[in-house]
Amino acid sequence: MNEQQTGQDEYVGDVAPGGPAQTRTAGCLRITKVAVDPEMSNNCYLLRCEDTGDQVLVDAAAEPERLLELVGDGGLATVITTHQHWDHHRGLAAVVAATGAEVVVGSPDADAVTEQTGVTVTRSVGHGDTVAVGSCSLDVIALAGHTPGSVALLFEDAERGDGRAHLFTGDSLFPGGPGKTAGPAEFTSLMDDLEARVFDRLPDSTWFYPGHGDDSTLGDQRPQLGEWRARGW
Template structure:
């Protein structure tokens, strides 16, 4: 089946099968959070992005193989509500942006800096620090050697705009500058975007609207 990235709470995961990596997307919780399970096809090692809201759904998704790591994209509670339970059951290494770690009640084993590499089996992800939605939000980029890049943006980039900055002009300017310089300027139009809520998109679909977003201020 073709991957679409359209998932709903209580529904099945949608699975994006790449040559080296399998990406399973599921929606959980009252805020329709997306969580992503990444599995290295060569080793079977797994990594979870955002242990959001519903531990039992996520544990079912993870299955008997467990996870080696869990990455929290930012400090907002809807993205880590299930983290304590996931850590208790599966014992993974925990990662979060250095400047958001203090706002996450489950201890962060590895504070992440801009440009750091996080591995899942033989697959490498590059973390980019995007400031504005929170002080320490991170995106994760998988530059697929067999195809186009894939980027997990948390709440920093969605179809139709950047994340919420609560009408703070300084925070908005910071976030859109970071998203433009570290995501749009570095990655191709074919790059697939996996956001923290809602449907997926591509950089090509969003790029024509960057100036419009700047002008509207959100």
């Protein structure tokens, strides 16, 4: 399959299962987005360090053969699972078996991921931890609510970047609202974390990449925060 390679100005993040990937470069990081599984339409993100060639996959959601094709001959250092829900790790066992990649999960979700996949989590992470992508680095932002151990991953490259922060949000933030929660307490927890750790910290230009569907910017979503709080979902 020949994947579509898009330039920085052409990337829009609009991908569909069975369709081509989209790729952009942000400083030392090359970001490739692909959608898998027509039923769930999960987004997976292959991150490649432009300096070292090291690669990290965010969510081995499904279709491991497709993901391994993206990985190619460059090897895979790490798979980060953004949260424990089944649709985000169906390809994990096959990808790890083929590549020997380290498995990273937010600490409160780690046991559940192992129970559901049979894959040993080699590193449990919490808020403020970092995950290397070669010479690049991802900051771990814990966002409890969609699941207890949901994490977002923040990339910033002040020296070589494109003027944006880039945030991989799993199912914790989408265009139009936070991810689904089990009840009022979980919703409040997620909104509190999103406001304090994402919207209060990062500028409007921050581009975020969710676990399903299209991307957006924090600036596009910020005016809706009060509405989200009021509706409770």
